[in-house]
Amino acid sequence: MTGKKLLIKHAAELITCAGPAPKTGAAMADIGIIPDGALLAEDGIIVWVGPTADLPVDSEDGWEVIDAAGQCVMPGFVDSHTHMVFGGYRAEEFFWRLGGTPYLEILERGGGILSTVQATRQASLAELKELAAKRLSNMLEMGVTTVEGKSGYGLDKETELRQLAVMDELNREQPVEIVPTFMGAHAVPPEYKGRTDEYVEYIIKEVLPAVAEQGIAEFCDVFCEKGVFSLEQSRRLLEAAKTMGLRAKLHADEIVPLGGAELAAELGACSADHLLQASDAGIAALGQKQTVATLLPMTAFCLRESYARARAMIDNGAAVALATDYNPGSCFSHAIPLVAALAAIQLGMKPAEIVTALTINGAAAVNRTDKVGSLEKGKQADIVILEYPSHLFLVYHAGMNIVDKVVKQGQLVLN
Numbered sequence: 001m002t003g004k005k006l007l008i009k010h011a012a013e014l015i016t017c018a019g020p021a022p023k024t025g026a027a028m029a030d031i032g033i034i035p036d037g038a039l040l041a042e043d044g045i046i047v048w049v050g051p052t053a054d055l056p057v058d059s060e061d062g063w064e065v066i067d068a069a070g071q072c073v074m075p076g077f078v079d080s081h082t083h084m085v086f087g088g089y090r091a092e093e094f095f096w097r098l099g100g101t102p103y104l105e106i107l108e109r110g111g112g113i114l115s116t117v118q119a120t121r122q123a124s125l126a127e128l129k130e131l132a133a134k135r136l137s138n139m140l141e142m143g144v145t146t147v148e149g150k151s152g153y154g155l156d157k158e159t160e161l162r163q164l165a166v167m168d169e170l171n172r173e174q175p176v177e178i179v180p181t182f183m184g185a186h187a188v189p190p191e192y193k194g195r196t197d198e199y200v201e202y203i204i205k206e207v208l209p210a211v212a213e214q215g216i217a218e219f220c221d222v223f224c225e226k227g228v229f230s231l232e233q234s235r236r237l238l239e240a241a242k243t244m245g246l247r248a249k250l251h252a253d254e255i256v257p258l259g260g261a262e263l264a265a266e267l268g269a270c271s272a273d274h275l276l277q278a279s280d281a282g283i284a285a286l287g288q289k290q291t292v293a294t295l296l297p298m299t300a301f302c303l304r305e306s307y308a309r310a311r312a313m314i315d316n317g318a319a320v321a322l323a324t325d326y327n328p329g330s331c332f333s334h335a336i337p338l339v340a341a342l343a344a345i346q347l348g349m350k351p352a353e354i355v356t357a358l359t360i361n362g363a364a365a366v367n368r369t370d371k372v373g374s375l376e377k378g379k380q381a382d383i384v385i386l387e388y389p390s391h392l393f394l395v396y397h398a399g400m401n402i403v404d405k406v407v408k409q410g411q412l413v414l415n
């Protein structure tokens with residue numbers, strides 16, 4: 001998909017997020033704001049960014065012009081952690097949890113993720129695709145131009161491949177770019193109950209090779225958690241995936257502190273996600289390595305868990321990304337505005353850090369910093385235009401969707 005010639009001018013704030021990526025530590029607050037900013041894109045690629053007064057065009061003829069006066073122009077959001085292809089819902093479970101039943105106990109009893117597995121196994125590719133397409137269009141309305149999506153509700157070869165096939169097809173049929181992740185190690189399916197090692201073996205011998213052969217996943221993710229997959233099992237899976245060309249991600253230290261952050265850093269994972277219970281050593285390790293710390297505050301909110309220590313991570317030099325974790329269980333929401341509000345209010349992140357975390361650092365978490373996440377010459381023209389003049393409104397207008405327009409690869413896809 002390519003766009004025609006696009007000219008955006010008079011943005012009250014044009015936020016570039018330019019510079020070395022990912023942004024780590026103090027650099028996360030450096031988002032490159034250009035007052036009265038402008039941008040030119042041709043064939044979907046940004047060709048110039050700067051102050052409106054310096055626009056290098058003599059005439060606007062032949063350009064599609066957007067006058068962004070009174071508005072904030074910024075890179076499209078990268079939601080770098082979702083589980084958006086699934087069948088069925090789990091509304092009752094939300095209230096069981098509020099009634100005091102722990103998330104992991106529901107899973108242990110065969111509910112939770114396993115209840116979605118049952119519904120997803122029963123759903124056809126067409127059914128899953130229709131549901132996911134609707135979700136993607138809702139995400140686009142909130143300014144998401146790139147999204148990561150995980151399998152992990154099949155837990156058998158056929159259904160895992162079906163989930164990935166849904167993402168593959170949707171990638172060609174709608175504007176939000178999907179980065180596919182294989183997550184066959186999301187839970188242990190009922191047929192392997194009590195035989196986790198054998199299930200790990202099955203994934204490594206049977207499923208991963210099929211995924212790699214079809215070339216329909218870029219990452220491999222594992223739910224490293226007490227009673228799910230241990231550190232050792234996670235390591236085996238991610239090392240095997242690496243030999244088949246899939247980069248590592250890890251659901252790390254979400255509910256019980258196991259040392260997932262340390263493992264992710266040691267393996268050179270692209271990201272370590274959740275991190276609610278990450279230890280001091282884990283946080284230090286993330287600060288020393290290129291592994292992005294992906295925080296998902298809506299999940300902590302919905303599970304009523306404590307929030308990740310974002311300030312310690314940033315102060316230790318880590319690259320923090322923010323994402324929704326959209327899924328039918330622990331967080332049935334893809335509300336970027338709520339992520340931004342929680343990041344400010346509960347994680348203590350500054351508005352500029354939040355912008356970085358939702359754009360260029362999200363891009364780093366999905367290995368896309370060469371293409372998306374910032375408004376710089378040579379990058380894709382993936383752009384969000386806010387109804388208001390400053391990025392501060394992302395937090396201040398709490399929980400509200402303030403996206404006015406979305407541009408994907410130079411094309412106005414939401415107006």
Ligand code: NIG
Nearest residue numbers: 113223299325327328329330
């Ligand atoms: O990131 N924790 C594991 N996976 C998801 C939840 C999936 C589900 O509950 O369906 C998460 O929170």
Ligand code: FE
Nearest residue numbers: 081083251325
């Ligand atoms: Fe998740």
